[in-house]
Amino acid sequence: MTEINFKKIKAWPFQEALKLKNRISKMNNKKNVTFETGYGPSGDPHIGTFAEVLRTNMVRNCLKQISNFSTNLITFSDDLDALRKVPDDYPFPEKLEKYINCPLSMIPDFTGKYNSYADRNNNILKDFLNNFGFEYNFISSTGFYKKGKFDKQLLIILKNYDKIMNVILPTLRKERRESYSPFLPICKQSKKVLQVPIKIIDKQNGIIAYKKNNHYEETLVTGGNCKLQWKVDWAMRWSALDVDYEMNGKDLIPSYELSSKISNFIENKVPVNMSYELFLDNKGEKISKSKGNGLSIEEWLEYGSYNSLSLFMYNNPGRAKRLYFDCIPKNMDDYRKLFNNIQNQDDIKKLDNPLWHIHQKKIPSHTYPIDFTNLLNLVTALNTTNASTIKDFVRIYLKESISIAAEKELDNVILLSIQYYKKFILPNINKRKPNKDESKAIKKLVSEIKNLQDHINAEDYQNIIYRIGKEIFPDDLRRWFISLYQILFGSDSGPRLGSFFYVYGKKNVLSLLERSIS
């Protein structure tokens, strides 16, 4: 095996993996490395959450490449967290309204398919992750709290209650300081997560009390009776789950710093961290579920491939990027370019190719045989949503035959291009009406085509078009073609008409022409 100097690899996941390896190497007896991504299932999974898992997995993949540590990736769902607001796009808002401040995992799923509201959102995320072929350990916060898997850390936090409060309180406003507590008791009657001041009753046995109506109610901090306020919760998880690496959006940089300080009073475990920039919508504003701006995972996948989405997520995580529909064609084409590049790259150069990271070093052997933008032009030019017509034209264009595997990719990308065309191109197309002369010529075209026998070839069509063009625009044949494109397709250029008519079929051609002059 040749020695590779990984410091020279520029790809960011390798640089992150090196940072992590250096840290881990200093620890004694460390054999397994844990990556964590956390998310709150308060609504449909956000594309940012998804990006975080994707990117974390890329770092994990690189660490495997440069070291012998075993690794695992935790996807942690903070589903004991309370519902604060009903998502705008939720189908049953009035039903959900009643459960404000209740843990997400204790709210029923009103769609009737899952065990709970959180379970639904968790499963949608898991489906996405599975489709991308990730290995991960999904952890439900609720499950861990209830099984007592956080009890040890909860007791340590209670023991160091004052020290932790001293770290947190200065970061809060006066009003919030009055009510703040790292422990949020879960009311046994209302099931609500309470944000109330607490009194410590028994540090040893983990008992606290909070004011309820006119008396003090006692509760255990352990066993899922209390949840931690999230910054403390985060720090607690690092210890309890032994987290070595975790990313976060730049909005959480101050929280990461605070949680790092808090962890000094738990078990002193702070993961290697990377912060990434947030995604922006087409106006340059942060995308969020509540605003519904930007793009969701589903929306991307409706018009673009999984791989194009992965590529977008791979590129420049440290930069604020506009995430909008127009990113899709560019990333579809970039993917194909990089795919072609990687075929001839040596083993070291491959490590810098985004595809190595996207595919977790298992590069596929084929991809779609035509650029997406090219295909979009074609679909636009043909002005059709018929997949087999489009495919026939792609065949003519490619000339050489394609493998069955590539053909499958082609079928898929044709469907995506049709979706894209319907949504973004078709609404803007303006076919114009023919003028008197043009109308006459098209009528003549119709009657000549009608008189031909059924199996006409492309050349025959082309000859008729030329002949009629010469009669009506003897000095400017070019204008004849442009006119036809404008009238039939709503654009100034298009496919060679003879070939198009041939592929499109006599019946379809006649109806297209007749419609244009009606």
Added chain:
RNA sequence: GAGCCCGUAGCUCAGCGGUAGAGCAUUCGCCUUUUAAGCGAGGGGCCCUGGGUUCGAAUCCCAGCGGGCUCACCA
């Protein structure tokens, strides 16, 4: 107030030590049929400014000037 990101062609951006790049836009040329699903050729740049490091800086470091976002309530 603090933190993060960005300033490169008209626009959107890539490049991140070794000749300044792509797509779109623009200009010109090319259909009596051999890919107009366009094709070919061009124009367009103090790589924000000023210092530093270097044989060499758009690229690395420092300072400044612009622009944007985020956090300081919740997560």
